[in-house]
Amino acid sequence: MSHPALVVGAGPVGLTLALALHQQGIAVRVVDRAPQPSDLSKAVVIWPRTLELLDLHGCVEPFLKAGIEGHGARIQAGRHVLVELPFSKVQSPFPYALMIPQNRTEAVLTQLLAERGVQVERQLELTDFSESEGGVSAQLSRADGSQETMQCSYLLGCDGAHSVVRHHLGLAYSGETLESNWVLADVKLDGPAAPDQVAVVWNPDGILALFPIDVDRFRIIGDVSGAEAADPTLEQVQTLVEQRLGPGYRAHDPIWLSHFRINERKVDRYSVGRVFLAGDAAHIHSPAGGQGMNTGMQDAFNLAWKLALVLQHKAGTQLLDTYSQERSAIGDQVLRNAGVLTRVALVRQPLLRRLRNLLFSKLGRSRRLQRRLVQQLCETDLHYRGSALSPVLAASGQGLQPGDRTPDLPCRAANGDTRLHALLGGGRFVLLSVGIPLPPLEPSLERDWLIAASAAPQDGYVEGRTYLIRPDAYLSSCIASAEQEQLLTLWDQWR
Numbered sequence: 001m002s003h004p005a006l007v008v009g010a011g012p013v014g015l016t017l018a019l020a021l022h023q024q025g026i027a028v029r030v031v032d033r034a035p036q037p038s039d040l041s042k043a044v045v046i047w048p049r050t051l052e053l054l055d056l057h058g059c060v061e062p063f064l065k066a067g068i069e070g071h072g073a074r075i076q077a078g079r080h081v082l083v084e085l086p087f088s089k090v091q092s093p094f095p096y097a098l099m100i101p102q103n104r105t106e107a108v109l110t111q112l113l114a115e116r117g118v119q120v121e122r123q124l125e126l127t128d129f130s131e132s133e134g135g136v137s138a139q140l141s142r143a144d145g146s147q148e149t150m151q152c153s154y155l156l157g158c159d160g161a162h163s164v165v166r167h168h169l170g171l172a173y174s175g176e177t178l179e180s181n182w183v184l185a186d187v188k189l190d191g192p193a194a195p196d197q198v199a200v201v202w203n204p205d206g207i208l209a210l211f212p213i214d215v216d217r218f219r220i221i222g223d224v225s226g227a228e229a230a231d232p233t234l235e236q237v238q239t240l241v242e243q244r245l246g247p248g249y250r251a252h253d254p255i256w257l258s259h260f261r262i263n264e265r266k267v268d269r270y271s272v273g274r275v276f277l278a279g280d281a282a283h284i285h286s287p288a289g290g291q292g293m294n295t296g297m298q299d300a301f302n303l304a305w306k307l308a309l310v311l312q313h314k315a316g317t318q319l320l321d322t323y324s325q326e327r328s329a330i331g332d333q334v335l336r337n338a339g340v341l342t343r344v345a346l347v348r349q350p351l352l353r354r355l356r357n358l359l360f361s362k363l364g365r366s367r368r369l370q371r372r373l374v375q376q377l378c379e380t381d382l383h384y385r386g387s388a389l390s391p392v393l394a395a396s397g398q399g400l401q402p403g404d405r406t407p408d409l410p411c412r413a414a415n416g417d418t419r420l421h422a423l424l425g426g427g428r429f430v431l432l433s434v435g436i437p438l439p440p441l442e443p444s445l446e447r448d449w450l451i452a453a454s455a456a457p458q459d460g461y462v463e464g465r466t467y468l469i470r471p472d473a474y475l476s477s478c479i480a481s482a483e484q485e486q487l488l489t490l491w492d493q494w495r
């Protein structure tokens with residue numbers, strides 16, 4: 001029997017993709033070669049945009065219960081605060097960074113899948129695959145050496161930075177490994193560190209970043225350029241903290257002491273035929289900005305609705321090409337931003353360092369820049385403007401532009417009062433008329449992938465316009481209400 005989708009890898013990205021596909025009625029199998037989930041805390045933050053997407057799928061609550069709220073970030077030069085970034089400034093129902101270790105994120109995702117009857121199949125490794133007309137044949141190997149050949153319509157490679165799927169596709173993972181060495185410690189920390197703030201401290205001898213990851217625990221990372229690449233001892237971490245944060249801190253009870261180097265790499269296409277890549281299999285970047293896992297989870301949300309519509313024969317396979325176009329552009333952007341942040345932080349030359357600090361201290365006082373940096377960190381500024389799925393049909397004027405993220409708002413659908421985002425999670429589009437009562441959808445306009453709704457004008461949503469909103473809460477396009485037929489006809493090219 002052929003399965004619709006095989007997800008290879010039960011890291012945060014594979015689990016998110018499986019969950020989003022299941023939510024949209026697609027049967028999935030998830031396999032992972034590891035005997036058990038990783039217990040490492042790796043990515044420690046889920047940003048507001050990822051929380052919004054989890055919320056669309058009706059599953060944000062268990063994450064909120066499992067994490068703590070981070071309310072801001074600050075960049076300091078020694079003790080001098082250069083930039084304060086209050087997350088409360090972000091326009092989102094989740095105006096904070098959710099601080100949550102990656103192993104807990106994965107546990108919540110695994111539990112949500114189990115509640116829906118999907119179990120991760122462990123000690124099952126993808127070793128080979130081949131694509132033929134109408135499907136993919138995947139070779140899976142068990143720990144006891146037995147083999148299974150599985151037929152699936154789509155193979156989804158969420159198998160991390162050393163992706164077997166990417167290797168088999170022959171895709172180059174272009175980029176570089178930076179020279180600097182970094183140490184990492186998850187410890188309890190006595191002292192005056194704010195329990196709800198990310199602090200990045202630039203010192204002449206290096207960087208120290210502090211992330212609250214639990215009620216009594218912090219992630220510390222610091223560059224130790226010039227030193228041997230090795231896991232630090234607790235004493236070395238304590239010395240680093242004293243040198244770069246000052247006296248009055250005591251690091252103790254470590255649960256993870258490690259070291260890493262920064263890779264900046266990406267494929268230039270995220271799919272070949274019926275095989276797709278998402279997460280670290282497709283892109284890897286500096287942890288500056290903490291966006292690796294978040295970007296991967298958002299890859300998954302982008303792919304899931306498109307795949308679901310295609311598998312349900314509500315859209316043609318050409319829709320799937322837009323996954324690579326849209327997400328590769330976002331990958332480039334995240335890679336660029338994280339790269340700049342890292343290089344700026346690593347400046348060592350005294351004169352350049354002074355200039356940098358002066359510039360940041362000046363910029364730090366600009367409200368506009370503050371807002372931009374907060375949005376960038378929170379990923380609420382990501383958009384698909386210019387995508388083939390975001391055609392500009394008429395001068396959009398003020399308000400949301402095709403490709404923009406669509407904020408939630410109260411609206412009315414055939415079943416009564418509701419909210420826009422509550423209508424989206426099931427994988428259907430919403431045709432939203434603003435400032436006019438809900439028009440019954442003309443029979444000629446009825447589509448099985450569409451829900452009609454109406455709303456009062458609100459920030460970004462302009463009276464007299466109709467908005468076609470994608471299942472992942474981005475605006476496809478908009479037009480004067482009287483011409484809504486044109487909007488839908490246009491979408492028929494993807495059928």
Ligand SMILES: Cc1cc2nc3c(=O)[nH]c(=O)nc-3n(C[C@H](O)[C@H](O)[C@H](O)COP(=O)(O)OP(=O)(O)OC[C@H]3O[C@@H](n4cnc5c(N)ncnc54)[C@H](O)[C@@H]3O)c2cc1C
Nearest residue numbers: 009011012013033043126159160279280290291292293294
């Ligand atoms: C120290 C550190 C700090 C980080 N901090 C952040 C942060 O603050 N914010 C952030 O967003 N990101 C951060 N990241 C990045 C984040 O951890 C990764 O982006 C994330 O783990 C990627 O998830 P993934 O699901 O794509 O891949 P992975 O988590 O690597 O999962 C891949 C899975 O695939 C399985 N697998 C591999 N090959 C096969 C195969 N052939 N068959 C079957 N299964 C297979 C593996 O066993 C694994 O379970 C950090 C990473 C590190 C190392």
